[in-house]
Amino acid sequence: MSGTGEMAVPAGPGGEVGTGAASGSSPQPAGDREYLMTTYPDPPVTFVQGVGAYLIDVSGKRYLDFFSGIAVTSLGHAHPAVTEAISAQAARLSHVSNLFGNIQAAPLAAKIDALIGDGTPAGGRVFFANSGAEANECAIKLARKWGGGERWRIVSTTGSFHGRTLATWSATGKSEALEAFRPLPAGFEHIPYDDLEALKAAVPAGDVAGFIVEPIQGENGIVEPSPGYLAAARAVCAEAGVLFISDEVQSGLGRTGRWFGFQRSDLAPDIVTMAKALGNGFPIGACWARAEVADRFVPGDHGSTYGGQPLACAAAMATLKAMEEMNAPEKAASAGARLAEALEGVPGVVRVRGKGLLLGVVLDGDYSATAASLALARGLVVNPVRPETIRLSPPLVITDGEIDSGCEILAAAIGQARSDADGA
């Protein structure tokens, strides 16, 4: 990897600063994984430290991070303000349960409400959870409570991803992946993404409580709907008396160039869910709903031992303040434009899709996994989200120099993977 970037990167655990040279493809030690459930494949690399846009593995090798742990560490690794907030709060009070008050949760809820209103209060209320799936569980339960027993079905889209709990997995639009877990909770229907006619046909049934949709489908390979679809879908839902739920777990909090993906369209959702970047790596999720909907929940309807605890809320408040200070949406928009432009002309790249710093690099063949592993060997972390698509979700603090170095590595990796695929 050329250059050291603008951020000082500490030495690896062995004392040396990694060179970024290829370290071969054999997996690195990650402790005795025999005791871990096999829900993920064996990792190719084991990280021990992160600073800004860089990660360092057990051997001391340094990597530029264009993935941010699936769009989570938007402020980069070990952001000083977030680290300081977590340490200070941990030293004072981590947890009390929601049976008592704490002074962190309410201001954070107000901050989220103002971001949803793009600077002015949006008039909603927030439930705090610990993950994206939990935020969506809350949305689904709230929609059913709001539906009062008459409206209970949830419509979602094919190709969507909403989480891995039984309800959010049922909402997720990957029918083949659902098979092993039957019987699934009843009341989930999938319609094609970006298909307004399908939505119009699905919602007038009278028993639909909510339509949950990602403004950009992240796990499906950074797929955007046609311009106008989301606003029209929102209008269809309003007409049919169905709640419009914007799943912003991946697209939210500045990454797409606006605070939330739905703000790119002229619409106001009934419910907005978020997680990932909210704590910059500290686990926290949130479900926002406009007050009239939120108020259907009464004590006992929903809850979480950890949700809204002081430690997580302190991490999230520090994250949002730092994002506001750097004007994260604007930074994502300009950095994303530079990144997309640099990759557009690369041989093998058919197009770059997405918004801001949530991008899908579409290749001219199914070799994204090879390209990603060659990039990793050269010191760049990217994600082969689909066989033909590489997902890029760098931290929003990425510098121009880091973008240029990463693009150089990625272009070389794509070139090599492409010729390997041609020769195969």
Ligand SMILES: Cc1ncc(COP(=O)(O)O)c(C=O)c1O
């Ligand atoms: C759009 C979307 N919703 C929900 C989730 C689930 O979030 P979590 O893994 O935090 O449960 C994800 C995770 O990738 C996501 O991308």
